[in-house]
Amino acid sequence: MRDYTAFDRLLIGADTALRTLVGHPRGSERPYPAENIDDTELDASQRKHIAGLMRVNHAGEVSAQALYQGQAITARDEKVKAKLEQSAIEENDHLLWTENRLHELGDRTSLLNPLWYAGSFAIGAFAGALGDKWSLGFLAETEHQVVKHLDAHLKQIPEHDRRSRAILEQMKVDEAHHATTAINHGAAPLPTPVKKLMTAMSKVMTRSAYWV
Numbered sequence: 001m002r003d004y005t006a007f008d009r010l011l012i013g014a015d016t017a018l019r020t021l022v023g024h025p026r027g028s029e030r031p032y033p034a035e036n037i038d039d040t041e042l043d044a045s046q047r048k049h050i051a052g053l054m055r056v057n058h059a060g061e062v063s064a065q066a067l068y069q070g071q072a073i074t075a076r077d078e079k080v081k082a083k084l085e086q087s088a089i090e091e092n093d094h095l096l097w098t099e100n101r102l103h104e105l106g107d108r109t110s111l112l113n114p115l116w117y118a119g120s121f122a123i124g125a126f127a128g129a130l131g132d133k134w135s136l137g138f139l140a141e142t143e144h145q146v147v148k149h150l151d152a153h154l155k156q157i158p159e160h161d162r163r164s165r166a167i168l169e170q171m172k173v174d175e176a177h178h179a180t181t182a183i184n185h186g187a188a189p190l191p192t193p194v195k196k197l198m199t200a201m202s203k204v205m206t207r208s209a210y211w212v
Helices: 006-021 044-074 078-104 113-130 132-156 162-184 192-211
Strands: none
Touching: 044 078, 044 113, 044 132, 044 162, 044 192, 078 132, 078 162, 113 132, 132 162, 132 192
């Protein structure tokens, strides 16, 4: 594995930000979960609601990219950096999948994505600066909350919309795996007030991204 310098990582981070916000993000080229599933007929109300949910999930993946980049830049241990970078690649898949589904539904991504990216990058860098165990703890808690959030969305998406469901179900598997990986690499449990603050911030983002 190449030994990246701080400047290398800065350039990689800038490239990732541009690709995430205005370009075509790199993924691991895993197959699109909905690729072999026929689309279904949705009425206008269902289509609008599902698009809103997918826009929230896409915004969450924009935030995840920024979070991982911020953490990777300030992480101390090279193994931790490598795990963060691998997780970011998998999150990029989610970014591509949710954007693709939004296009299929005839809708757009959130106009507030630059805000989500900037805020999440700052949080990730701060968490990484506190030390790897706290950075990984923040990552694990984030992923646990995302799994709950995906469960809530799966309950709202009609059973016959198998394309959207396939995407969210694979995302849920990946997010749970990222949380487990973080814990296995020494994540420290976060204090309850921090968890509650994270939940509150997440609610602000999801409610805004659903509409804007």
